[in-house]
Amino acid sequence: AHALSLKILAECSTTKARACHMTLPHSIVETPVFMPVGTQGTLKGLLPEQLEELDCKIMLGNTYHLGNRPGPELLEKAGGLHKFMNWNRSLLTDSGGFQMVSLLKLAEITEEGVKFQSPHDGSEMMLTPEKTIRWLDRCIKAHKRPHDQSIFPIVQGGLDPELRKKCAYELIKRDVNGYAIGGLSGGEEKQDFWRMVSLSTDILPDDKPRYLMGVGFAVDLVVCAALGCDMFDCVFPTRTARFGSALVPSGQLNLKSKIFSSDFRPIDDQCKCSTCKNYTRAYLHTIVTNETVACHLLSVHNVAYQLNLMKCVHDSIKEDKFPQFIKAFFIQQFPNKDFPQWAIDALDSVNVKLNVNTPDNGQSSVDLQIDYRQSKRKTNLQGPTKLACRALVMKQYKTALNHLLQIDEVKKELVNTVKKTINQEVNKVCSDKNSVLRSSNIARFSWKTVHKQLLNTCPTTVTS
Amino acid sequence: MKFSVQNVKNGCRLGLITDLGKNGTKSIETPMCMLYTRGGNAPHLTLDVLKKIQRVPPMAHMYLSSLAEHSEAVTQFKEGIAHFCGMQDFAVYCSLHDPATEVPSGYNEKSGTAIWTKGGKYKLDVNHFMQIQEAFQPDICEALYDGDTNKDSTRKRLLKAMDRTLNYLDEIQDKWKSSQKLQKTALFGVIEGGFSVQERQKSAHETVTRNVDGFVLAGFHNNGPKTEMFDLSQVTEICQKTMECLPENKPRLMQNAWRPDKVMEGIALGIDMFDSSYPYIVTERGCGLVFKFNVCASPEEQKGNGDHLLGFQINLADKKYVDDFGPLLEGCTCYACQNFTRSYINHLLNTSELLSSVLLMIHNFHHYFVFFLFQPQLILNSSIRFLFQTISLFCIQDGRIL
Ligand SMILES: [Zn+2]
Ligand SMILES: [Zn+2]
Numbered sequence: 001a002h003a004l005s006l007k008i009l010a011e012c013s014t015t016k017a018r019a020c021h022m023t024l025p026h027s028i029v030e031t032p033v034f035m036p037v038g039t040q041g042t043l044k045g046l047l048p049e050q051l052e053e054l055d056c057k058i059m060l061g062n063t064y065h066l067g068n069r070p071g072p073e074l075l076e077k078a079g080g081l082h083k084f085m086n087w088n089r090s091l092l093t094d095s096g097g098f099q100m101v102s103l104l105k106l107a108e109i110t111e112e113g114v115k116f117q118s119p120h121d122g123s124e125m126m127l128t129p130e131k132t133i134r135w136l137d138r139c140i141k142a143h144k145r146p147h148d149q150s151i152f153p154i155v156q157g158g159l160d161p162e163l164r165k166k167c168a169y170e171l172i173k174r175d176v177n178g179y180a181i182g183g184l185s186g187g188e189e190k191q192d193f194w195r196m197v198s199l200s201t202d203i204l205p206d207d208k209p210r211y212l213m214g215v216g217f218a219v220d221l222v223v224c225a226a227l228g229c230d231m232f233d234c235v236f237p238t239r240t241a242r243f244g245s246a247l248v249p250s251g252q253l254n255l256k257s258k259i260f261s262s263d264f265r266p267i268d269d270q271c272k273c274s275t276c277k278n279y280t281r282a283y284l285h286t287i288v289t290n291e292t293v294a295c296h297l298l299s300v301h302n303v304a305y306q307l308n309l310m311k312c313v314h315d316s317i318k319e320d321k322f323p324q325f326i327k328a329f330f331i332q333q334f335p336n337k338d339f340p341q342w343a344i345d346a347l348d349s350v351n352v353k354l355n356v357n358t359p360d361n362g363q364s365s366v367d368l369q370i371d372y373r374q375s376k377r378k379t380n381l382q383g384p385t386k387l388a389c390r391a392l393v394m395k396q397y398k399t400a401l402n403h404l405l406q407i408d409e410v411k412k413e414l415v416n417t418v419k420k421t422i423n424q425e426v427n428k429v430c431s432d433k434n435s436v437l438r439s440s441n442i443a444r445f446s447w448k449t450v451h452k453q454l455l456n457t458c459p460t461t462v463t464s
Numbered sequence: 465m466k467f468s469v470q471n472v473k474n475g476c477r478l479g480l481i482t483d484l485g486k487n488g489t490k491s492i493e494t495p496m497c498m499l500y501t502r503g504g505n506a507p508h509l510t511l512d513v514l515k516k517i518q519r520v521p522p523m524a525h526m527y528l529s530s531l532a533e534h535s536e537a538v539t540q541f542k543e544g545i546a547h548f549c550g551m552q553d554f555a556v557y558c559s560l561h562d563p564a565t566e567v568p569s570g571y572n573e574k575s576g577t578a579i580w581t582k583g584g585k586y587k588l589d590v591n592h593f594m595q596i597q598e599a600f601q602p603d604i605c606e607a608l609y610d611g612d613t614n615k616d617s618t619r620k621r622l623l624k625a626m627d628r629t630l631n632y633l634d635e636i637q638d639k640w641k642s643s644q645k646l647q648k649t650a651l652f653g654v655i656e657g658g659f660s661v662q663e664r665q666k667s668a669h670e671t672v673t674r675n676v677d678g679f680v681l682a683g684f685h686n687n688g689p690k691t692e693m694f695d696l697s698q699v700t701e702i703c704q705k706t707m708e709c710l711p712e713n714k715p716r717l718m719q720n721a722w723r724p725d726k727v728m729e730g731i732a733l734g735i736d737m738f739d740s741s742y743p744y745i746v747t748e749r750g751c752g753l754v755f756k757f758n759v760c761a762s763p764e765e766q767k768g769n770g771d772h773l774l775g776f777q778i779n780l781a782d783k784k785y786v787d788d789f790g791p792l793l794e795g796c797t798c799y800a801c802q803n804f805t806r807s808y809i810n811h812l813l814n815t816s817e818l819l820s821s822v823l824l825m826i827h828n829f830h831h832y833f834v835f836f837l838f839q840p841q842l843i844l845n846s847s848i849r850f851l852f853q854t855i856s857l858f859c860i861q862d863g864r865i866l
Contacts, residue, residue, distance in 0.1 A: 041811065045817075047819070047822065286534045287504075
């Protein structure tokens, strides 16, 4: 048995989002998923059982920290991290190599890679794609427990698209269980951030989970789910709890503020967490930042909020109503429609137009370009790289099809037939556990058939 | 609220508080301890976690020093302090001061008493006190008092404290009669007199004539963690003489960081109601209670403990627990001991993780509450004297002064 299997339940017909079941040895996880961060073998004052009550299926444990305290020897003696912290569900840990990203100040990007500064001794280190890949190869070689542990290598490369692409293409050659997108939570410009995420998800294969590291603001979660990310982690909900801040659909409530002193509503009357069931804003106002119990109460609620947000994303993808969900979500967060430009652009890249009030009316000349020159040009490439290029093309077909649907309602049936063909092929690849990039299932995928069908569907709008 | 003594043995009273709570439906056996709270909630424990402790006392101990600042909001809320804090399942005893925080000396006046809130000194006169109590609507209310006396107080100071306290009580009772909202709230009078038998007895007599529902013995010290070391034996006679003046059918309460041996001394003196600030103080120093009611921690386990520990507790931050995968206390049925190890708590303490306090608080509360539930058995079996001696002997043997 594999330590991880991903079943795609539904793909959003507009964006790159997908709803999956990720089966792990300790639990089945619905994706897109938010994973709370238990830095030192504990989630900021919450009992593991409280997390279970919130229906949390997977959390993050930081071996970078655990590496020092309590240390790998003690963990081994204790019978593993699960047993040590009494958490029976899934646990995602990191392995030092990339954790630098969230701990280090991003120093500078050079031709060779990204230069980081160590928080411990101030020394500089270079995180090059080569380094990551060497590290990965070592990991795979040393991987002792392929049946109950998964390895996710990290797509690095800072904000340099070429470095990142290079890294991603190298990584997808390796037989791993999923991919992490790293090096993107260090305060870079959001416009650069989303492009790097989107570039990474375009390259990464569909049948493996994609984990966007260190991302956890509600807006980022929704946008990046639309860009095709499946897993997220962030200390934000528990950290902000410490400062008396509660997450709500409209943003955040700073419960320290005097305006809550006689507000006898729960934090969120729609929320089903124990904090919202038992306490009012007015009461929380009296204890925030005075009593540790207030941190715990807000952490419970904030984690519940993140988990519920992702559940709503998952459900809406399954119902193929994700674009509507995105729009409703953004209106709640930005009632004045002052959406951040990066979010507008990012969502626009996956066909969700935040600022468009009138729907496209059909006859306009949408320029559809299916860029499979990339695959042609690189036909001399071998094995997985070639496959990945083909996968990229397949995605572009799907995007094109969605455009077609928007333009010509009449052709809906035909378009759906084509989509069905593509989906069948994709599912065939995905359901074959041994295939993925090693076998040549994608290569055997009959592009000509699809392309022909597509041309028949809408011959005038597709150019190649 | 009603109280009746069911049994007396060797001076220890077994009693029953009934008709407690807004609906008069709660009852509780004495000797009892109340659930210590901070800001109206069990320290470190959210309500759902508190529910994981079996045998939580049905009465919560709240105090004005942490809640008075919010009385305006509670007034607007209208349902009382228990409900405001989400603690509506509990009866509430409301005192002036936090037993676990030392009260600065020298700020009380004729017109009122100073309590110390987060915002600093907070003057409380009778009018203000009544306004707050009307908003809070506790089940038992401790009357306003001046208890700023100790062993070294002059007679003049003792008289002042006594007079003020009685004056406050008179004023309070006068206003109490016309308060609709407080008709179901019991009022406890506070007995002053420091370390003087004479003044104590006078204060007791005067308070008894006021026809209050119960009595609080204050004025021995200024609260805080130091009271863990308060030597009850130096006031044994004073307490005995005071108790003689009090009617049988009313409960008696004293605030202190009640160490287990002191609890038994207190019970033998005729005290019925205790607070549970002690397990909180123990939790705050990273320790777990391990006293076994008649056997203390082994001398081996005590090594490395501070001077104040006296064998009732072990310090989980100690290196020797790093790879100790046993529970905090072998055989303990609490949630923390059932699910976590000494090694894990040690790790949490050494990394300053908040969960350490949560787990220690769960165990320490559980252990302390079970200890209290065990008291009737001890009293009826006359074993309390024996038990008390065992603990005393043990501690003296260990070379420390009790
Ligand atoms: Zn909530
Ligand atoms: Zn225990």
